[in-house]
Amino acid sequence: MNRPLFSKNTLEVANPTLPSKRILSIDVLRGIAVLGILIMNIQHFSMIGAAYINPDAFGDLTGINKWVWVLSDLLSSGKFMSIFSILFGAGIILFTTHAVEKGRRAGRLHYRRNFWLLVFGLLHAYLIWYGDILVAYSLCAFLAFLFRKMKPVKLVIIGAIFFIVPFLLYLMFGLTIQYWPQESIDQNMQSWMPAIEKVQQEINSMQGNWIEQMDVKVPGAIFLQTFLFFINVFWRVMGLMLFGMALYKWGVLSATRTKKYYLRLILLSLIPGMLVVGWGIQQNFKAEWEMAFSMFTGSLFNYVGSVGVSLGYIGIVMLICKSATWQRFKHVFSSVGKMAFSNYILTSIICSFIFYGHGFALFGEVQRWIQILIVPGIWIILILFSLFWLRYYYYGPLEWLWRVLTYWHRQPMKRNLK
Numbered sequence: 001m002n003r004p005l006f007s008k009n010t011l012e013v014a015n016p017t018l019p020s021k022r023i024l025s026i027d028v029l030r031g032i033a034v035l036g037i038l039i040m041n042i043q044h045f046s047m048i049g050a051a052y053i054n055p056d057a058f059g060d061l062t063g064i065n066k067w068v069w070v071l072s073d074l075l076s077s078g079k080f081m082s083i084f085s086i087l088f089g090a091g092i093i094l095f096t097t098h099a100v101e102k103g104r105r106a107g108r109l110h111y112r113r114n115f116w117l118l119v120f121g122l123l124h125a126y127l128i129w130y131g132d133i134l135v136a137y138s139l140c141a142f143l144a145f146l147f148r149k150m151k152p153v154k155l156v157i158i159g160a161i162f163f164i165v166p167f168l169l170y171l172m173f174g175l176t177i178q179y180w181p182q183e184s185i186d187q188n189m190q191s192w193m194p195a196i197e198k199v200q201q202e203i204n205s206m207q208g209n210w211i212e213q214m215d216v217k218v219p220g221a222i223f224l225q226t227f228l229f230f231i232n233v234f235w236r237v238m239g240l241m242l243f244g245m246a247l248y249k250w251g252v253l254s255a256t257r258t259k260k261y262y263l264r265l266i267l268l269s270l271i272p273g274m275l276v277v278g279w280g281i282q283q284n285f286k287a288e289w290e291m292a293f294s295m296f297t298g299s300l301f302n303y304v305g306s307v308g309v310s311l312g313y314i315g316i317v318m319l320i321c322k323s324a325t326w327q328r329f330k331h332v333f334s335s336v337g338k339m340a341f342s343n344y345i346l347t348s349i350i351c352s353f354i355f356y357g358h359g360f361a362l363f364g365e366v367q368r369w370i371q372i373l374i375v376p377g378i379w380i381i382l383i384l385f386s387l388f389w390l391r392y393y394y395y396g397p398l399e400w401l402w403r404v405l406t407y408w409h410r411q412p413m414k415r416n417l418k
Helices: 024-036 038-046 063-075 079-101 106-127 134-147 152-179 182-192 196-206 210-225 227-249 259-286 297-322 327-338 340-355 368-392 397-407
Strands: none
Touching: 024 038, 024 079, 024 297, 024 327, 024 340, 024 368, 038 063, 038 340, 038 368, 063 259, 063 368, 079 106, 079 134, 079 227, 079 297, 106 134, 106 210, 106 340, 106 397, 134 227, 152 227, 152 297, 196 210, 210 227, 227 297, 259 297, 297 327, 327 340, 327 368, 340 368, 340 397
16 A cells, blocks of 8 residues: 555655556557657767767767668668657646546646656766756646647647748748858857867867866756757757647547558658758758858758658557567567667766766767767667566656655555566
8 A cells, every 4th residue: 555755634645557558559669769859968978068069079970880871870860859749748638637537637747747757967067977858858848738628630730830940940040141241150169169179178088087077067967957948959949849749639649540541651751851851961062061051051950850760660660569470579669669768868977987087987089980889889788687576566766766756655666486
């Protein structure tokens, strides 16, 4: 019997979601996303921040290193983040619906839940890795809650309006940059192609102890959570969350549509998306990664195309989940997905230990082709950890803590194994 942390007459009491009531396809998709996002994030952990948006800013970009970057960008950049955002939107409906069914106040639980996610995100961003996305998700979720009862078509229309804002802003920046004051151009250039002294300073900080790393982590986190959030991340994440709500209401994410539907989704989304992203890669290399083009207009190919690729990936995963085969595959990735929060933070802990000064201090020392070889090793750790943990416990460690803080009530944790 669950024992509340405080008096029952002042706090909501909630039972855990039973394993039989979880949606397998969503868990599988979430597991694939939390693993796939590392393909690009590994560059952010191991190289200077500028290299993530401008591959020509740091490191070798010829031969095998070039092909690793091209394939990573084509297959991963923005794609798994888009899936996460879509799933987060769907999760808002799942969570609030479950709360209402149990007679709880969905709004209070939702806002408390995302307040604690904001706290987790801030701790993650400033103490572990400044590339955190949890802060953005929590802030967007505060607003997305208001749209949860809308019909799918309206959600798609409003989501598209949100999504298009950064597209228009970046297009405007790219078309007007020639009229900018030279001071503004120089400032952008410093972040696009930092000077050797600046590069070495960042490497020294990240190869230093935990306190020395703050010289990079704190400004990086502040930039992502303020300027970049307001001109890009907020609008993109909000749009994708609303898309996710619509896709869930249409039954797309629960693998309940026909095989023909998912094949059509793959055909109409994945192929055009890949073509747009690939065209953007070709155009950026043709422009030799010039800041005036690649920082703004050149980034729009992937901004748009990545959504198409993400929808194609969703279609593939849903077909797998509809199949009577692939049972082991589904079990493995659903286990990772059930612990996506814990695995996301664990990934940051592992990568920071590999590349930062409190660990092996390999920051700035590892070429792209070696980075990509590290990724499967981390995947194996996350998979084995998830399979082992869920044999004995209902939730991942952070998932359990998050639930306790959300419901303000002690949750069951350990399975009763016979």
